[in-house]
Amino acid sequence: MINVKLHGISKSYIAGKPVLEPVDLEIASGELFFLLGPSGCGKSTLLRIIAGFVAPDSGQIFFDDTDISMLPPEKRGTAMVFQSYALWPHMSIQENVAFGLETQGVKGSEKKRRVAEALELVQLTELAERKPPSLSGGQQQRVALARAIVVNPRLLLLDEPLSNLDAKLRDSMRSEIRRICKEAKLTAIYVTHDRKEALSMADRIALLNNGKIQQVGTPREIYRRPANIFAASFIGDCNFLRGEIVKISENGCTIRTAAGLMTAKEFQPGLAEQDNVSLMIRPEAIVAGESSLNNFTACADDESFLGEAGLWQLQGEGFHMTWLALNSHSEKSTGARCFHVDPENIAVLKS
Template sequence: MTTAAEFVAVSRHFGDFTAVDGLDLTIREGELTTLLGPSGCGKTTSLRMLAGYLAPSEGQIWIGGEDVTRTPPEKRGLGMVFQSYALFPHMSVADNVGYGLKLRKVPRAERARRVAEALELVGLGHLADRRPKALSGGQQQRVALARAIVIRPRLLLLDEPLSNLDARLRVQMREEIRRIQAEAGLTVVLVTHDQEEALEMSDRMVVMNGGRVMQEGPPDELFPAPANRFVAEFLGYENFLELPGRGLVTVRPELLELRGEHLEAAGHGTAPATAVPATVTSIAYRGVELRVALDAVDATGATVPLIASVRRDAIDSRDLPALLPGGRVTVGADPGHLVRLSA
């Protein structure tokens, strides 16, 4: 696959603080790549260096086979959507979308045609004459997307573009951005701290921490096999324990099995090497499932908290007393569901 952009040994220092530390990363053409991580991990600094708003302290940035490390933002051919959208309140929707074309001295007729196309792509052709203040948050974000797309960018950069929307609109806009990307054939780099957003939208996820890449890959490869505890915790894994001969492992709550005297395992039969005694500390009813919190003793003798999600209909009624706080059970997992983590 063609390389759209590349970071080569890129670092960025702010005084004694290193925000990005020796970043090597390839952005593939036609894909949506997500830079994912907690606040301060280096993802936004990386995006701003790619856009040209920050210069690397060391290393090189390439776009389309060209070294753009010292090229100013306006000459990189990129589109960018910020968290705040940054629309001009005194301009109509059409004028906002066409502003970049006007700066590039695109002829009026050509400008009008491309603005109309971009607004149709984001579903706002009927609102071309409105002012931004008359639009909802989701509509304003679509205008910002249209403005970035209309210049036909080599890369579209999105900096936390959904964080100002309510939960329902966020889900809707995830689907819309993916649709627009596919229809326009865009290469997109998205910065987010939301792992659910990244899993749903990405062709490739890049999990960052401390200015470095912890792990990267397609969501369906990365989620079931986190490389280390940081990545696992950031992706929502909750259970971590040491097992004999396996070292540190993690397993998702829905794959953790419980056994009492009558309690049947939720799945595939627990291997003895993965079974450990545990005490129930609390239980929460969630419709068809029970979320059971436990304290278990792992191979090191340490007490570790665990969470199991168990279907209510999989539990023998005679074992319900064991699922009250203080109840004693055995927990384990199919060995194939255990993910071994590096240090």
């Protein structure tokens, strides 16, 4: 396992139009680290720069304390899993997995042992003699992982590896990939545009947009305390209430909004009284009924039934929010009702 440090990595394909503005990142040894963002944000370019497939315009890449910026891809000790698994259909599963070892000159009993260990790790030992066309999409993905892991890479790179799978299979493969990376004791960097993948799998996430890192943190940190409006809306569904800070104290801040006075326990550094802000409230953070703080009245109607929950539209005087109510199979009354939000579940963001 290695740690990875990026210092000032930038890239432009067209002069004056940067794909990546200077990026600084540090990825800990053994970490499953995600590069998350919309299409065109620069995440895949950054992964390819780390792999050595694309040369940066500036900056340095360190594996542990060694500058590998000028090394060709084959000298970096990385392995990559692509969107398309690139399995040879005429070869058996074990032959596909062994291919990387053969290019390294590993032969005989050593090759056989390492292939067997890799197949056992991805739970495909019994399918070793079969060929890729006879496997499901999830099984093919595990073969691609085994082929990458068997060469003992210093760093595993994954470029949207689940994008070709259907939704149900993606869900099951998330936990499998995390298990495999942790059991193999790998440092891994994973690119995706899928927030559910990132939230459910990552140790930490770097959220990118327009070539810039917007926020780095654990899934819970980014979800509960987003750095800005983009981070809040990209990482999950949310409501925004515009308002003005009327009071700041050691217990938090109070904001005047169309829904009434709202108190938030935490807020971003640099905010001051009379600043215009946006309050971020997740739909599931809204609770029916009164509390000592943050009460508001709204009409609940137009439910979207989701099975285990219902997504309701809340219309108040001068504001609109969505409310995710669990156990929505029980009838809920419509019309004007009182709701509240816990101060810990409000993020105060610069407008």
